Amino acid sequence: MKNICMVGTGYVGLVTGAGFAELGNRVVCVDVDEGKIEKLKKGKIPFFEEGLEKLIRKNIEKEKLSFTTSLKEGVANSEVIFIAVGTPSKETGEADLSYVIRVAEDLSFLISDYKIIAVKSTVPVGTLELVTEILGKRGKVKGKDFDIASTPEFLREGNAVYDFFHPSRVIIGCDNSRVGKTLEEIFTPLKAPIVHTSPAAAQMIKYASNTFLACRISFINEIANICEKVGADVVEVAKGMGYDKRIGEGYLNAGIGFGGPCLIKDLKALIKIAEDKGYEAGFLKAILEKNEHQIRTIVYKVKNFLGEPLYEKKIGVLGLTFKQGTSDVRNSLSLKVLELLQKEGARIKAYDPQGMEEARNALNEVEFAKDPYEVADGSDILLILTGWEEFKKLDFKRIKRNLKNPFIVDGVNLLSPERMRKAGFNYKGVGRS
Numbered sequence: 001m002k003n004i005c006m007v008g009t010g011y012v013g014l015v016t017g018a019g020f021a022e023l024g025n026r027v028v029c030v031d032v033d034e035g036k037i038e039k040l041k042k043g044k045i046p047f048f049e050e051g052l053e054k055l056i057r058k059n060i061e062k063e064k065l066s067f068t069t070s071l072k073e074g075v076a077n078s079e080v081i082f083i084a085v086g087t088p089s090k091e092t093g094e095a096d097l098s099y100v101i102r103v104a105e106d107l108s109f110l111i112s113d114y115k116i117i118a119v120k121s122t123v124p125v126g127t128l129e130l131v132t133e134i135l136g137k138r139g140k141v142k143g144k145d146f147d148i149a150s151t152p153e154f155l156r157e158g159n160a161v162y163d164f165f166h167p168s169r170v171i172i173g174c175d176n177s178r179v180g181k182t183l184e185e186i187f188t189p190l191k192a193p194i195v196h197t198s199p200a201a202a203q204m205i206k207y208a209s210n211t212f213l214a215c216r217i218s219f220i221n222e223i224a225n226i227c228e229k230v231g232a233d234v235v236e237v238a239k240g241m242g243y244d245k246r247i248g249e250g251y252l253n254a255g256i257g258f259g260g261p262c263l264i265k266d267l268k269a270l271i272k273i274a275e276d277k278g279y280e281a282g283f284l285k286a287i288l289e290k291n292e293h294q295i296r297t298i299v300y301k302v303k304n305f306l307g308e309p310l311y312e313k314k315i316g317v318l319g320l321t322f323k324q325g326t327s328d329v330r331n332s333l334s335l336k337v338l339e340l341l342q343k344e345g346a347r348i349k350a351y352d353p354q355g356m357e358e359a360r361n362a363l364n365e366v367e368f369a370k371d372p373y374e375v376a377d378g379s380d381i382l383l384i385l386t387g388w389e390e391f392k393k394l395d396f397k398r399i400k401r402n403l404k405n406p407f408i409v410d411g412v413n414l415l416s417p418e419r420m421r422k423a424g425f426n427y428k429g430v431g432r433s
């Protein structure tokens with residue numbers, strides 16, 4: 001059992017903090033957001049993530065997990081401090097390290113006995129040195145007052161609790177084997193492969209992994225667009241490819257592209273990291289460009305059905321979050337499609353099982369419906385932009401009755417084209433019809 005301080009209680013910090021508590025550690029989670037901490041103290045989570053609320057309540061009751069806005073309190077009795085604050089994109093694509101820097105500055109005042117600092121946030125190579133330098137300005141010496149490591153996170157929103165307990169691997173990037181061993185003890189109960197690397201390799205593993213996933217999605221979308229030209233079904237193609245062990249089946253779902261808080265941000269950051277070192281990452285740029293183009297293909301499909309202009313056309317949209325299983329709409333491509341349609345003068349009515357509140361804050365002039373049937377009611381076309389399982393189970397006879405035209409554009413290939421055709425729809429998926 002270890003005493004752990006988790007700094008930042010977002011999607012990563014909260015899940016990981018609660019998970020560490022469940023493994024028997026005593027965890028204090030710290031966040032600067034007072035509203036969030038007040039809610040968490042009562043066992044209420046600020047976003048939707050299956051199984052997380054239960055895990056948090058259980059560990060609060062067992063007095064393994066607590067929440068505070070005071071970093072001083074969090075740091076006081078902890079042996080290991082995990083930093084899990086956000087590292088959003090700057091305008092240039094570069095990772096914004098201001099939250100990490102702020103934590104390092106605060107720690108430089110607060111650390112009074114030896115601590116291990118583990119950076120969970122996704123950060124460029126050089127960040128551990130930067131944190132070390134900041135602590136050094138207040139006389140804190142690496143190796144004596146603290147040590148530092150990189151422990152990047154790979155959980156997926158929507159599966160985050162499962163992923164915490166079943167990680168594919170744990171990466172510990174550290175130049176001190178004793179510190180690496182101490183961190184290993186925390187992760188050992190997870191029974192996952194533990195990979196010790198240099199800090200630089202650990203940080204690059206995170207960027208390279210996310211970039212590779214993005215690459216697979218852009219790749220299969222390119223194949224999907226060719227499939228449409230030659231009359232093949234990309235879902236069959238991807239399935240056939242996935243049997244090959246050298247390829248594997250993950251992240252080969254054609255659709256509107258990759259969105260969310262990480263893939264676009266990390267891809268842009270890696271492009272900038274390379275650029276800053278004088279290397280033009282043309283291949284990575286192509287992955288990003290392909291993603292931006294893919295969003296537009298959805299708009300073309302709507303135009304193919306409804307003709308131009310889209311002015312005053314009513315578009316019904318199912319799905320606003322960047323993927324199913326989450327309430328997160330950060331960098332959601334669904335919202336980007338909506339904005340493109342609005343620019344053409346279309347009117348939007350939308351529904352999402354979990355993301356309505358967050359989408360309301362991010363969108364303008366969208367009518368929010370109470371359920372999918374209300375979305376369809378009077379709409380010229382129905383768009384499916386997030387792959388929520390419950391959309392598969394809708395009464396499509398009723399949807400068809402409510403729509404003005406029997407048109408569906410399925411941007412995530414959620415539905416069966418055959419079933420939709422039998423139900424009397426003109427259906428268009430991505431790479432299949």
Ligand SMILES: NC(=O)c1ccc[n+]([C@@H]2O[C@H](COP(=O)([O-])OP(=O)(O)OC[C@H]3O[C@@H](n4cnc5c(N)ncnc54)[C@H](O)[C@@H]3O)[C@@H](O)[C@H]2O)c1
Pocket residue numbers: 007008009010011012013030031032033036084085086087099102103120121122123153154155156157261262
């Ligand atoms: N979200 C994911 O799916 C995911 C997966 C793997 C890795 N990551 C990486 O993990 C990091 C965190 O991502 P996230 O999605 O959890 O971010 P988030 O925005 O959901 O959460 C960050 C939290 O840090 C808090 N914070 C900011 N400054 C603080 C400070 N000085 N002290 C205490 N708390 C502070 C914020 O209030 C917020 O609650 C990022 O680097 C991200 O790239 C995210």
